[in-house]
Each structure stands twice: as structure tokens, then as C-alpha cells.
Amino acid sequence: MxxxxxxxxxxxxxxxxxxxxxxxxxxxxxxxxxxxxxxxxxxxxxxxxxxxxxxxxxxxxxxxxxxxxxxxxxxxxxxxxxxxxxxxxxxxxxxxxxxxxxAQGWLADLRTARGERRRFELADGSSLELNSASAVDLDFSAECRRLVLRQGEMLLHAVTEARPLVVRSADGCMRAQGGRFNVRQVGGVTRVAVLDGVLEVRPGGEADAALQVHAGQQLSFERGGARAITPLAAQVDAWTRGLLVADGMRLADFAAELQRYRAGFVSCADAVAELRLSGAFQLANTTPVLDSLAQVLPVRVVYRTRYWASIQPA
Missing domain, CATH: 1.20.120 (Four Helix Bundle (Hemerythrin (Met), subunit A))
Incomplete structure (x- = not known):
């Protein structure tokens, strides 16, 4: 090209x-x-x-x-x-x-296509699951285990050993000895959810002050700083089971989430963006999910093509 x-x-x-x-x-x-x-x-x-x-x-x-x-x-x-x-x-x-x-996604050591989820076994015995359209680079040495999340989302179950585990995203650095962590990098924000263990988070990079995030907690951060540590969201790892769990989610945010798993685009009209939605939705086929919205909300879904769906007022 x-x-x-x-x-x-x-x-x-x-x-x-x-x-x-x-x-x-x-x-x-x-x-x-x-x-x-x-x-x-x-x-x-x-x-x-x-x-x-x-x-x-x-x-x-x-x-x-x-x-x-x-x-x-x-x-x-x-x-x-x-x-x-x-x-x-x-x-x-x-x-x-x-x-x-x-290009980073294409060239990454581990990657998934849009709509694909994959599990990988790492050299140290850890396991890594990648969500849709995600990419990770690996650099394991005698001194350190390093992972770079280039894009998307991963769930890492890291075995505990002497070598530290360092995970980098575009927004900062995370460090632990082992544990189970969900890391998501979307829209200029990294969100880490700790399911097991303790994670040391440094927004911006390794030279910045560290925040301790414990099991049952989550934190969102950007290069400019971190937000407050909050309790772990329910079903934060539901994507590993092929589910999108919504608990009072804004319809505009729900549409953005669906788009992560769907070829093409899903838009949401401003007039219905603030409607709220709850439930568990299968991600294997997003079209039935879109079509079901009219049954629970005052909306209709207009397909301009099979790849372009627009959620409009009913």
C-alpha cells in the first residue's frame, strides 16, 4: 500500500x-x-x-x-x-x-479479530483471554514478565512467582507478582478490575506515584491521572462467557459496547441515548440483540445496510 x-x-x-x-x-x-x-x-x-x-x-x-x-x-x-x-x-x-x-494490532504477538475471543497459555504457566478486536505484545525475560495491551481488553490469570509482572497500556503501567486482572483500554481510558491479588497502578508511567488496587476493586485512569477506586462491577468478566451484562446502562453506551463485537457500525440517536437498559445479552450474534430492543424500549432499529444499524425513537 x-x-x-x-x-x-x-x-x-x-x-x-x-x-x-x-x-x-x-x-x-x-x-x-x-x-x-x-x-x-x-x-x-x-x-x-x-x-x-x-x-x-x-x-x-x-x-x-x-x-x-x-x-x-x-x-x-x-x-x-x-x-x-x-x-x-x-x-x-x-x-x-x-x-x-x-498496524499495532496486526503485528502484535497475540491478537483477535472483531467478534472473536481467544484463550492463550503463556510460557510461565499463566493464561490470557483476549476479547474482541484486542492485541497484546509479550516480553518475558529472566528478570521480568512484561505485557503490552495495544488495544482492546484482556483477562490475565497470572501465576505468582519471583519475577514481577508488568502490564502496560497507552495510559500507564500496572505491576503485580500474580493474580487475576481484567484490563480494558478503550476510548483513551484504561480500566483495571482486580478479581484476585493486588495490583500497583501508575497512571502515566513507571515514574509516577502508585495506587494500590485490591481484589474486589476497580480503577479507571488516563495519562493525566486516575479516578476514584470503586467496588468491582458485577459480571466484569462476563465477556469471557460471551455475555454483555447491562445494569441500568445508557442506551448510547450499550450501542457502543455492541459495536465492539459487530462488523460495521451501530449508532444511537440523541433522542433515545439516555434510555436505560438491563439484562444479559449474547454476543455471538448481535443482530437478534439489536432486534430485541424494540420489545423493551420505545425504539426501533433501522438497518441502512447489514453493516450499518441505527437505533431511533419508535
Missing amino acids: SGTLDPRVVHEAAEWFVQLQSPEAGGADHEACARWRASHADHEAAWQKALYIAQRFGQLPSSLGMPALGRSRRVARREVLKSLLLLAGAAPLGWGGYQAAT
């Missing part, structure tokens, strides 16, 4: 993106787009950029796939394309960060 994408390729990706949002798009259109993406690495990179922009900016203009009343489809299509291409030019730094994070 070239270092800089040809503007013509970016424009083609935008064309495909808009075309597939149309309610008239059929299986042949999706297959043709798939062939275009597979024909060159730059095509796939441009397509991923279009998807990233849609995610980064929430929702694209409301006319996407839905021509404005009283206007021709051609005019509406031209407006949407213009908006998408302007966004593509407006987010080069964000896109670069996305590319770097994606």
Missing part, C-alpha cells in the same frame, strides 16, 4: 460508500464493491478510511442514502459525496492514529 492515497481512489471509495447506503443497493452492488476493494491494497485502505470517518464523526450527513425531499437524487448524492470527501481531508491526524493502532 502506498504511503499517501491517490485522491481518485479516495473519491472512488466515497462513491462506493454512498452507493451502498442507498436503500436500493442490492447484493450485486455489495459484491461489486467487495471486488473493487480486493483488487488493490489502496482500495481497501481508502474504504477503511471512509468507514473510520463515519465512526469518528458519529453520523454522516442525514441525507446519506436518503435523498432530501424535493431534491433530485443526483443533487443529494453530490452533497453527500462532497461532505464525505471534506471530512476525509479534515481528519488526516486521526486517520494516521487509526492506521498506527491498526
